[in-house]
Amino acid sequence: MxxxxxxxxxxxxxxxxxxxxxxxxxxxxxxxxxxxxxxxxxxxxxxxxxxxxxxxxxxxxxxxxxxxxxxxxxxxxxxxxxxxxxxxxxxxxxxxxxxPNVRLCSVKTQTPDARRVDDGVIVSGRWTFASNSLNAEWALIGVPVLAPDGSWVEAGQGLVPMSDITIEDTWDVTGMRGTGSNTLVADEIFIPDHRVLPLDSAGEGGVPTEYSDEALYQSAYVPVLALIPAAPLLGLATTALELSIEKLPKRPVVYTGYKSSADSPTVQLAVAEASAKIDMAYLCMWHAAEEIDAVAKADETMPLLDRARIRRDVAFITRSCQEAVEILLDANGASCFAHSNPLQRIWRDIETGSRHGMLVPGVNMEVYGRALLGADLDLWTT
Incomplete structure (x- = not known):
């Protein structure tokens, strides 16, 4: 650490x-x-x-x-x-x-343009939002798992060297701008079978590694993929709180008699509420991560309801970070939107990052609600 x-x-x-x-x-x-x-x-x-x-x-x-x-x-x-x-x-x-210090990028988008050949698959296509594309030496891309006759079996992901890939500069967005989440383009590239993982198998815990004693790689697949993108958001929200605690006592509350924001009950309440949301987000993060680790180290399969609950926890972490930063922006006022002020960048990064498919609070809460009520869930929701 x-x-x-x-x-x-x-x-x-x-x-x-x-x-x-x-x-x-x-x-x-x-x-x-x-x-x-x-x-x-x-x-x-x-x-x-x-x-x-x-x-x-x-x-x-x-x-x-x-x-x-x-x-x-x-x-x-x-x-x-x-x-x-x-x-x-x-x-x-x-x-x-x-x-061992290799850098990698990833995008889950599936390509429909694939055909089965001996010992692998040949794919062509475009894969959008490949974070870390500009630094990567290997890419993980969405590819179908095909039967010997070429028919579709299930979705998968395959590893390809970046030397086989062209990067299209398409990442010009409001937040998380430095991630280089560009579009990957490939034309007739071969991916051998040993570099393709069927996603349903991963979701069920049936991974093909020969080293089954390594607990990390037995961790519950979807819960991990849901939890880890929330970590940058929690770091950002923490910094927003730290900066606010540092700066607010030096600023007046305009159109009031408060020469220091530290004397304003409104600002005091805002900072307290934001800190509570961030602290609760940390508790959810540790609880979910430690549960994932405990189950993996015990070589057990995480029950469906527990996996769905981690999706709920991710929703809470994400929403708490969003709300905490919104509260702090209100307390800091319009000056925090100057390009020179890191609070506006933190806000943009959180608002962009929180729209990642694994983080959207409503979707994650729905997953847990369905699980609680006994509705059908597929592997890719949990």
């Missing part, structure tokens, strides 16, 4: 540049590398850290306190490394064998 925490000043100093230039500065990439942040979920067999999920999200939260985009790309790269740890050993050697 300390190595991630030590990066906060550097990340903050480059956060505006990442936002403006729409990519992570090289100085930050190198610092993340030197601190071992690209190896959080790489197996120890390849000199990685092989952290548990709790440690993973703790590190990403710390990075999020410095820069939302830097935390996001670190989270994405390690999410893919975690995915690689589920694949057969041959695939793991290809990715980690020569370079």
């Amino acid at each position: 300390q190595r991630a925490r030590d990066l906060i000043p550097l990340l903050r100093s480059h956060a505006r540049e990442a936002d403006r230039e729409r990519h992570i500065p090289e100085a930050v990439i190198e610092a993340l590398d030197e601190a071992g942040m690209w190896q959080l979920t790489v197996p120890r067999r390849f000199n990685g850290h092989e952290t548990d999920i709790t440690t993973f999200v703790r590190a990403v939260i710390e990075l999020g306190r410095g820069c939302g985009s830097s935390a996001w790309v670190t989270m994405i790269s390690n999410a893919v490394s975690w995915f690689v740890g589920m694949l057969p050993g041959d695939a793991q050697k290809e990715v980690f064998g020569a370079k």
